[in-house]
Amino acid sequence: MSTSLRLVTIFFALLYFVVLVILLKNGRLALKYSLLWIFSGVLFWIAVAFPDLLVFVTSFIGIEVPTNGLFAISILFVILILMSLTVIVSEINIRIKTLVQKISLMEKRIRELEDILGTERKNIVK
């Protein structure tokens, strides 16, 4: 790996963690959803710090050019993160559905109570 390429990758690996930490600190990213991001970032760091390791691993799998190995691993992680996002969306969907159903049941009870109270409620509001 050439020196300039190493410098560029180190820069982006740093930037990646800075952005991650800022998002976590601001509370814009929940820690429980960021574990995959942190883990892939750590792997990225290891690859940058020990390029020989990357070369060894990729040639061990049977990939001739280390860069292709890097691409393959990156794509694997992107797919993993996308899948976890879909899982999260599905969970949120179920929660919203349950909330909407419960709200509608409660709204009905409130409506009925208001009908019974009728004028009294208007007096309270005044």
Next chain:
Amino acid sequence: MKVLIIIPAYNEAGSIIDVIDNIDIFYPTADKLVINDSSTDNTKEVLKQKGVNFLDLPVNLGIGGGVQAGYLYAYENDFDIAVQMDGDGQHCAEELSKIIIPIENGTANVVIGSRFIDKKGFQSSAMRRIGINFLSGLVRICTGIRVRDVTSGFRAVDRKFIEIFSKDYAQDYPEPEAIVTVAKAKGKLVEVPVVMKERKTGKSSISITKSAYYMIKVALAILIQKIAG
């Protein structure tokens, strides 16, 4: 026995009152609950004006999510039997007793009103019948239960399945999947012949473009339910 008729409605202002009036004529002892699934027309106003019991979903959930809200209501309010009936007038109130009686006398846990036993009334288009037959075959292979009209939304369930469906019910296109749920819970399912009408107003929730999605989604759902055992 306390009977609740759940009527999912999305933009059915033109037909919902007829549906309610017919139930009052042909099955006056039942309670009715319309699920207004965030209609964009004046369904809600019509229901309010008429003084009909209704749930008002703040965001659109689709037929499954809406009907499930009805099952939740039935469960919380101790109903013994819950009936699903469309708000567009294609299911006839005259037929209600046919699907309720088998549950009242304990011969079934779930009853499905079927167009395809006596082959009377509206029979749907040829394309749709092919799709329904395919799903029917798939359900039969996966569960061993033969249901001809797997997509029929005219059904009655007992207390046991009110509870099950209040906890577990598919959000969109739930009808064929619910049959697999019944089979898994070892429920006794009976299909009875009914006559259905062609809808008078509004649009079917399943357009031609959605049909492919419908078939794939439902077929997968049945298979996955089967694999999940």
